[in-house]
Amino acid sequence: MKLTAEQRKEMIKKAIMCEQPERVPVISKAEPSYAIEYAGYDLKTALWDPEMIVKATDKMYTDIYCDAGGNMPRFPLIYKTNSSRAYVPREIDDFVQHPEVAGLEVDEYDKYIADPFKCIVDTVLPRLYPALVKDGMEGNLNILRAMIAENQMKSQYLSGMAAVEKKHEIINIRRGAIEAPFDFVADLLRGFTGISKDVRRDQGRLLAATEATLPLMYKLAKILNPNPGTIPFIFMPLHMPSYMRTKDFEKLYWPTFKKLICDLVADGYTIQIFFEKDWSRYYEYLQELPTGVIAYFEDDDLGVVKQKIGHKLCIMGNYPITMLRLNTKQECIDKAKEIVDKAAPGGGYLFCMDKSILDLSDAKPENLIAVSEFVHEYGVYK
Numbered sequence: 001m002k003l004t005a006e007q008r009k010e011m012i013k014k015a016i017m018c019e020q021p022e023r024v025p026v027i028s029k030a031e032p033s034y035a036i037e038y039a040g041y042d043l044k045t046a047l048w049d050p051e052m053i054v055k056a057t058d059k060m061y062t063d064i065y066c067d068a069g070g071n072m073p074r075f076p077l078i079y080k081t082n083s084s085r086a087y088v089p090r091e092i093d094d095f096v097q098h099p100e101v102a103g104l105e106v107d108e109y110d111k112y113i114a115d116p117f118k119c120i121v122d123t124v125l126p127r128l129y130p131a132l133v134k135d136g137m138e139g140n141l142n143i144l145r146a147m148i149a150e151n152q153m154k155s156q157y158l159s160g161m162a163a164v165e166k167k168h169e170i171i172n173i174r175r176g177a178i179e180a181p182f183d184f185v186a187d188l189l190r191g192f193t194g195i196s197k198d199v200r201r202d203q204g205r206l207l208a209a210t211e212a213t214l215p216l217m218y219k220l221a222k223i224l225n226p227n228p229g230t231i232p233f234i235f236m237p238l239h240m241p242s243y244m245r246t247k248d249f250e251k252l253y254w255p256t257f258k259k260l261i262c263d264l265v266a267d268g269y270t271i272q273i274f275f276e277k278d279w280s281r282y283y284e285y286l287q288e289l290p291t292g293v294i295a296y297f298e299d300d301d302l303g304v305v306k307q308k309i310g311h312k313l314c315i316m317g318n319y320p321i322t323m324l325r326l327n328t329k330q331e332c333i334d335k336a337k338e339i340v341d342k343a344a345p346g347g348g349y350l351f352c353m354d355k356s357i358l359d360l361s362d363a364k365p366e367n368l369i370a371v372s373e374f375v376h377e378y379g380v381y382k
Helices: 006-015 030-039 048-063 076-083 105-113 116-126 135-168 180-203 203-224 246-266 280-286 303-310 321-326 327-342 365-378
Strands: 174-178 233-238 271-277 293-299 314-317
Touching: 030 048, 048 303, 048 327, 076 135, 105 116, 105 174, 105 203, 105 365, 116 203, 135 303, 174 203, 180 203, 180 246, 203 314, 233 246, 246 271, 246 280, 293 303, 303 327, 321 327, 321 365, 327 365
Parallel strands: 174 233, 233 271, 271 293, 293 314
Antiparallel strands: none
């Protein structure tokens, strides 16, 4: 059944608000890198060419069913221009990865707490993007080059994708990504090693740093997505809670995270939160989050999740992409039926994979096609 963009948008809106749409929306988690390889293009070449990525995505949307998608590639040109240490293109194919970095030393916490934005500009950025702060005119020219590279690459990609989405009547449901305050401190300021030490040795200043980060993330959300609404939503991946003790999560992570989510939802935003790994310890906390959150789970059983929070939060995820790589087509379809039967009743559910599909080694195209078409046909509410 061919659906219009308006039909798809209304289905997704109903699901987000924990209502029952006409059918289960199918959300694509295939990244641009997967589309490039699926279309038969060379990854290293295409990541420098927004038009080629758009053509690849056009082919992917032609062949593989979905109701919605939306991803921004990480263009290696941008990160090479600013000599990024936070996001680094790998040599073999220029696919951008995020290594562990530390932009802030432990004895610089007080400086960050006093004025986080100034500390980021004066201390963190020079360490993570050294080309932007070279002496004299060179640093200024590198800033200009980075801005031009970003504007050119992203504007070409977005204008091309708007045409592809219109052609296929597919909804782009994502606009911008932010982090929970604790995760921002962990990812770009202290690194996994540093933050793990701080949790044990310096909770007072760590807590103060997350509180100082909260308004930055709130402002960033407003900049990235200035027009609040159900669609498009803001994406937020959560990294650290699965590695934390529950008592540390409750004290250090939860207060600023909850406030950020509640404030943004109260302002009219929808937030898609990626709950990485196993969140079963935290279901009681999640019950405090407002409707308007899309709870995207990686490892959790969606049947249990549905019972615990499905009355309040839209749920999605959990389909293992490992099956798309290793199992037969019928086994993949059977797994999709199992998850839909658990998570779909009553609405408030979006079908998607447990994580992003990065390349052809993650998912056989024939399996992904079969599962996507099956859910579209099977997931009809009666």
